[in-house]
Amino acid sequence: MIIVARILATIFALIVVSRSMADYKNKKESPQMTIFWVIVWLVIAGIAFFPSLVETAIRVLGGNRSGLGTVFGMGLVFIMFVSYRIYIKANRVEKKLNEISRQFALLSLDKPRARTKRVSSNRPK
Amino acid sequence: MPKHKIHLAIVIPVYNEGPVIRSVINSLPKQISGVDKITVLAVNDGSTDNSAKEIKKTKAVLVSHPINLGAGSATVTGLKGAEKIKADIAVTIDGDGQHDPKDIAKIIKPILQNKADIVIGTRLKKSKGMPNIKKVGNWGLNIITYALSRMWTSDSQSGFRAFSKKAISALDIESLGYEFCSEVLVEAKRQKLKIAEVPVRVIYTHYSKQKGQSIFNGMNIVIKLIIGKITKII
Numbered sequence: 001m002i003i004v005a006r007i008l009a010t011i012f013a014l015i016v017v018s019r020s021m022a023d024y025k026n027k028k029e030s031p032q033m034t035i036f037w038v039i040v041w042l043v044i045a046g047i048a049f050f051p052s053l054v055e056t057a058i059r060v061l062g063g064n065r066s067g068l069g070t071v072f073g074m075g076l077v078f079i080m081f082v083s084y085r086i087y088i089k090a091n092r093v094e095k096k097l098n099e100i101s102r103q104f105a106l107l108s109l110d111k112p113r114a115r116t117k118r119v120s121s122n123r124p125k
Numbered sequence: 126m127p128k129h130k131i132h133l134a135i136v137i138p139v140y141n142e143g144p145v146i147r148s149v150i151n152s153l154p155k156q157i158s159g160v161d162k163i164t165v166l167a168v169n170d171g172s173t174d175n176s177a178k179e180i181k182k183t184k185a186v187l188v189s190h191p192i193n194l195g196a197g198s199a200t201v202t203g204l205k206g207a208e209k210i211k212a213d214i215a216v217t218i219d220g221d222g223q224h225d226p227k228d229i230a231k232i233i234k235p236i237l238q239n240k241a242d243i244v245i246g247t248r249l250k251k252s253k254g255m256p257n258i259k260k261v262g263n264w265g266l267n268i269i270t271y272a273l274s275r276m277w278t279s280d281s282q283s284g285f286r287a288f289s290k291k292a293i294s295a296l297d298i299e300s301l302g303y304e305f306c307s308e309v310l311v312e313a314k315r316q317k318l319k320i321a322e323v324p325v326r327v328i329y330t331h332y333s334k335q336k337g338q339s340i341f342n343g344m345n346i347v348i349k350l351i352i353g354k355i356t357k358i359i
Contacts, residue, residue, distance in 0.1 A: 102205065
């Protein structure tokens with residue numbers, strides 16, 4: 001079971017890190033977000049290979065025991081964060097789509113004379 | 126209101142209202158006391174039926190969304206259109222024929238008299254014929270809208286509203302769906318706009334009852350309002 005988790009974590013980490021780097025190169029993602037995702041996935045992969053890191057982290061943070069519940073709790077928080085990010089991104093895309101559609105729709109209210117003028121000025125002489 | 130010629134824009138958000146939209150537009154008043162010019166803006170919100178064709182048969186100006194975005198988005202497009210054609214007042218009215226066009230004169234009156242920036246045509250003071258489940262749903266949404274805006278209205282979900290020129294340019298609405306109705310009030314409070322309510326008659330036909338909002342849509346409105354509030358805070 002632990003081997004499957006390690007393989008999955010490695011595959012996911014490689015996919016996400018490479019996507020983040022590609023998005024950063026294409027200027028679709030900010031440097032801060034790229035660094036954030038790279039660190040998050042390196043930590044996840046690290047925990048998959050060295051689960052004792054969680055114990056150490058809890059001791060450092062002042063706790064005294066960790067169980068499966070702690071790991072699930074951390075996972076749940078992470079999933080909630082990812083859901084929130086997806087919601088924000090989807091919302092942003094929806095707003096942009098809405099704005100483009102609105103601008104397009106309102107073009108019909110431009111005076112026909114103004115539109116004709118613009119079209120004719122683009123014609124080759 | 127300044128003593129110049131008053132231009133009124135009647136905004137109708139339309140989504141698949143093919144069977145009735147022509148009669149709704151044709152029933153709108155051609156003249157209103159205190160108004161010099163009336164322009165009807167029908168915003169076709171990506172209808173998949175013959176709504177656009179039916180609108181073209183009328184004197185209304187057709188504004189079309191290329192895709193369906195939601196009632197709130199269509200209404201805001203109509204208000205932006207009203208701003209673009211330099212209307213002094215904009216009235217929004219549903220495309221399913223549930224509002225009585227004769228009430229338009231009543232709901233623009235407080236704006237003409239400089240007593241309000243936004244006027245809500247409230248259906249709950251003359252709610253004869255409104256199904257009880259809708260009355261309960263509307264009251265529930267009134268309470269939630271009050272919690273978010275600290276502004277009480279007896280029909281926060283009414284689509285029959287009038288907006289002054291000041292309100293049209295001041296409102297910054299982000300909602301796309303029916304949660305738009307509540308967001309207008311939240312925004313109005315933020316912008317310190319004056320709100321008035323006028324009782325309007327509601328015409329519940331078999332068609333308008335079918336087209337009306339279900340209780341599940343009401344739940345959806347609540348969820349979207351809460352998420353919208355949280356994301357604005359964050």
